[in-house]
Amino acid sequence: MSAEDGDGADRVALELDVVLRLISSLARTDPGRRAVLLVFPASDEASVRALLEETSEVWSFRIRHGRLPLAGVEDLDGAIATIESGAFGPEDFRPVLSVARAAAAVRRALDHADSPKLVERRERLPQFEELVRQAQKIFASDGTIRDDASPELASVRGRLRRRRNEVARNLEKLVDQRREYLGDAVVVLRNDRYCLPVLSSARARVPGMVHDRSGSGQTVFVEPMEVIEANNDLAMLAGEERREVERLLTGFGRLVLAAAPDLASAVEDLAALDALEAKVEFGDLVDGRVPEISDDGEWILRGARHPLLDARLGTLRKRVLGESREGREAVPLDLTLTREQRMLVVSGPNAGGKTVVLKTAGLLSLLAQSGIPVPVDAGTRIPIFRSIRTEIGDAQAILSDRSTFSSSMETLASILDESAPGTLALVDEIGGATDPEEGSALAVAFLEEYLARGGRSIVTTHLSAIKNFAAGREDSLTAAMEFDEATGRPNYRLHPGLSGRSRALSVARERGLPSTVLDRAVEILGDAWRRREERETEAEAAIERLRLAESEVAREREDLRRGAEKLANEKEEVSRARARLREEGLAGFEKARQELSRRVAEQLQAIRDDVSRRSETSAAKLVAEAEEAMAEEPALVEARAEEQARSRDLEEGGRARIRGMKMEGTIVSLDGEGAWLEVGGKRMRVPRTQLEPAGGDRDGRGRPAERDGRKKRSEKPRPAVRGRTGVEPEEPAPAGSAGGPVREVNLIGRRLDEAIDELEKALDEALVAGAALRVIHGHGTGRLRDGIREHLRTHRNVASARAADPREGGNGATMVELR
Secondary structure (H helix, E strand, O other): OOHHHHOHHHHHHHOHHHHHHHHHOOOOOHHHHHHHHOOOOOOOHHHHHHHHHHHHHHHHHHHHHOOOOOOOOOOOHHHHHHHHHOOOOHHHHHHHHHHHHHHHHHHHHHHHOOOHHHHHHHHHOOOOHHHHHHHHHHEOOOOOEOOOOOHHHHHHHHHHHHHHHHHHHHHHHHHHHOHHHEOOOOOEEEOOEEEEEEEHHHHHHOOEEEEEEOOOOOEEEEEEHHHHHHHHHHHHHHHHHHHHHHHHHHHHHHHHHHOHHHHHHHHHHHHHHHHHHHHHHHHHHOOOEOOEEOOOOOEEEEEEOOOOOOHHHHHHHHHHHOOOOOOOOOOOEEEEEOOOOOEEEEEOOOOOOHHHHHHHHHHHHHHHOOOOOEOOOOOOEEOOOOEEEEEOOOOOEOOOOEOHHHHHHHHHHHHHHHOOOOEEEEEOOOOOOOOHHHHHHHHHHHHHHHHHOOOEEEEEOOOHHHHHHHHOOOOEEEEEEEEEOOOOEEEEEEEEOOOOOOOHHHHHHHOOOOHHHHHHHHHHHHHHHHHHHHHHHHHHHHHHHHHHHHHHHHHHHHHHHHHHHHHHHHHHHHHHHHHHHHHHHHHHHHHHHHHHHHHHHHHHHHHHHOHHHHHHOOHHHHHHHHHHHOOOOHHHHHHHHHHHHHHHOOOOOOEEEEOOOOOEEEEEEEEOOEEEEEEOOEEEEEEHHHEEEOOOOEOOOOOEOOOOOOOOOOOOOOEEEOOOOOEEEOOOOOOOHHHOOEEEEEOOOOOHHHHHHHHHHHHHHHHHHOOEEEEEOOOOOOHHHHHHHHHHHOOOOEEEEEEOOHHHOHHHEEEEEEO
16 A cells, blocks of 8 residues: 555544554553554555464464563664763663563564464574673673673672771771761761761861861861771772773673664564554454455455444543543444445435444554454455545645635545555545535546446445435445434444435434424425335335344344253253263162172082081072072163173274263273273273263263264364454354363452462363363453463463354453363
């Protein structure tokens, strides 16, 4: 997008610079804030896709690994200039070292990145290993010069300390000896010489050199004769120390100047990363997403909100822009233009939202082409424009002797000169500010020519001739802003396919114009106007009924989905209960078998001990009776058959669960009657009969359901560029692994430490159950959300964590997949 297209009046009219100010306030460094303000929309498809892809990668990286360590990054121009001048001290190197250390920290953080753009960013960041290593040798943590920065400095500072101790002891003795002559019993430093504060009246009592006098004149600062030589030695040692420090700093300054180009490059790269994170933060705040780019010219906006009207940004606007008015929630804009529909004509009442529609469409295109997430819902597709021109607002220039109409015509002429395929014209109240008949003719002629040259346009109007012109063209679409006749107020909803009415009489009535005037206006307009108004009112009422019916159908569909989900859960619970009862029955049968075996053994022993009884009772008969008593009931036979069948379905490398428990793991090996199962990184020995294959469909009795002999290949969702997690499927997949179960934990209102404890319990339960986890933390200030995501990022059992889709809770929840 050329400078004259995307900059100047058009950017101002669409308020892009104001939105960039909001985004820049979310950056954490001054260079990052400036980088945001310099953001410029790209105009070719490859560049736009690259910008959006990088934003998606940063968004995904932030969810998994948190923010980048950018603290301490600042401009180095002033520091480098000071070092070049030679008049520098240790403090002048602080910003240089901050940038060098931040670059190293960001490189380490990006070691976790596996996406191409971030890997490229990491490789491009300069390394300052030698600079940092030398700095560690020279500077202490507080920025001062280390005592052991060099052997020479260590030696001279050691001698300085010893000499100072000697001087201090000597002066302490003098203080004790001449205390009555001193204004205060302390040792002071004047002109880098140790002195005593002597009363002026006792000056002659303390021989030495006077270095200073107090403001009141009551005290003079005397260097006693006894310490003059020691002070001379200290001065010489201090000079040696100063020269050695200067030598060390000069050498380090040469290293810094040699690395100056790389340092400047590092500041630029780190600022760009800070700007990218600010874009992502903006996307989070507006519950937005990285939009899909339309490559076929289709233009779809779903739930689009203007950032300067979105209530989610109310606090930010007050802080950055000083906004004082209490805004209301913007009505989301839904709009679809096919590839063939190259013009949208929006009509409706004054203050009904026509200009907001025009500005929202234009601004979101500029944001998307700048690589910035936009406040829209899933399904949004935005085409790329190489030029976006505007004619919005009162262009009257009194000092240049130009009327509103004159300025408008100049702008339209300029727009027409640049018109071509890939251009977009946004014109508010086209054909206005002059005679309606002539203005309509000019507007129609302009639009005919503009469309003939291949451009695309959105215009607003009250003029019937322009609405009729658009209604008669196959490449155009008319749309009307909704109006509530009962309240006399607009609803700010856009109805495609309708020709909106200006509602001048309704607005006039709402603003207090007398009914006598309004009734006379209706008489003047005549019966034809009245009939047209009735037809259009009926059409709008029909559309409203259709909209309500669609909402009701959607609500019923959601109720059915919830009912089906509840039924599936109940079915699963019944299946688990039956399995539990079967297992309890098996345990009871086994206990009865053991008891009967014990009793049989006792009887046999009694027979052997009792000869007379042995002769009367046949042991063989007794055993036969016992075996008959111990014969398994049909349910037990069936259960053991199922148990053996499940054991045969096991295979190494497959997933299995321990029967009767929610614990699930991977089969490491099978041998004989046992198996080694790996669960949560730990191995355990389990009898094969206690295992059953995990996953797959099972019938109501817990048995594997019949299969058609073919494994269904899982279809990988086609990726679409979105907000929360960067690249996501167009239709979000179920949160659980392979569509598995999802557990949920609500942490809203908890302190972070309490939330972490509760989260750990929920993770343990989800891990045992083999389920995914939905963590509800709400929006709030973001502190709880960021703390939870940071904890999940480093958790050994968490495979991934992402912001929930809108139907799952949006950025107020986090979906967690477990390893």
